[in-house]
Amino acid sequence: SGLNALHQHQTRTLSRRDLLLKSPRSLLPYLLAGSSTLGSSKCASAAATPSKAGTTPYLTKEYYEPNLQTAPSAGRTYFPTLTPPFLNRATYKYDLGRNQWALEQLLSFANVTATIRTTIVQLEATGGLWVHSPQWPTGEYLKLLKDIGRPVEHIVLPCNAFEHGAPMKEFCKRFPDAQVWISPGQYGPFGSCGRSSTTEKVQMGYRVDGILGGDDPLPPWADEFDMTTLYVSLPENAGPVSEVAFCHRPTKTLIATDAVVFVPEEGPPPIFGTYFDSQTMNSSPNFWEKSVLQAVFLPLRQDSRTGAYPGFEALKNRLVRAPILRAFTDARAPKESREWIGKVASWDFDRVVTSHFASPIAATPSNVQDAFAYLQDGDGEPSLAGLRKEKLPPIACQDWQLLEGLNQAIAENKLGAVATFDYSKGCIASSE
16 A cells, blocks of 8 residues: 555665665666667757757746646556556656657655656657557556547657566557567566567567667658667676667657656655555655655765755756666766767757656756766766766765665675776765
């Protein structure tokens, strides 16, 4: 139940080391990445000079003035889902403007609860829908999607993280005529593929029309999208990790899965109220701050003088690379991550829609690249002069110790590739 989950959320500060060591080995690559090859962009950039409107990322009016729709009477139960909520899996629909929509559900895993978002784009060429990272097809989810009034033409699995791959088979069953496009290197309980659907075996449990960022031909919607694929793999890991970033050129919208996030100061978002009762959320001090820190794997450390959570203060109202991905992905593939985000930053966009936390975000290509400032410079050793205040979130050095402990556990127990890059560059010395 939501109350039980909240109890775990607040009182069971789950040992991330224990969680890592006790997890099935097949889940580790969803947390880890190693350096191998980077799938290059198959599309040309939209403009030689990217849009520079605005210098500080912020949430747009579509976030603060949402055209929110729900349909609970259509049904909020889908079984079996991979993770809670099980019996009241709500879906909230938001109009993102520019003929784009979001379908939002909750994701709960151990003591982490966060939003997870499907992004839907109406294609200019056909008027049909391009569905990015579909979630569990409850009655409510399907009704809100149907209410858009356009056919689902293309379904996109943008990465191989388990929370994105798990619902794909069930969603694809509902739209058998839609074409399906997936990121390379899928493996595990939700299917497997390589980098080509023509020369390598694909076993996903549903028809796949193409693998993105590999050796397959471009999809028919490539005329509207730029795309570039981060693909990393090491023999020490059980499998690769991949993520495809997209830029919808006609609307100047970067559509990202986990590349960056924007954590609003005020929260939690409305959908949290479908899983946690309002009395408990309102009576729990710092509920939102704790939720954010658990999701990004920073410690629940409070300032003894102010009572604030320094980790949350460092992240709020900023476009950032999630600390867990800095420590697990970028620490093992700094060159590949830097080149990938460099290609993203060459595109022309003025807003970002992500799969987690708040969207849409008004942001420029340089804002997105700044979130990876710790990776700048060709030799992987950036000059940090001026970066602490203006670019990198001011995370205290001691707040990286949790993730450092996990990386040590991975190395000591030979659970995966060893971190080779100082992902905490630019951290702030704390007086506590």
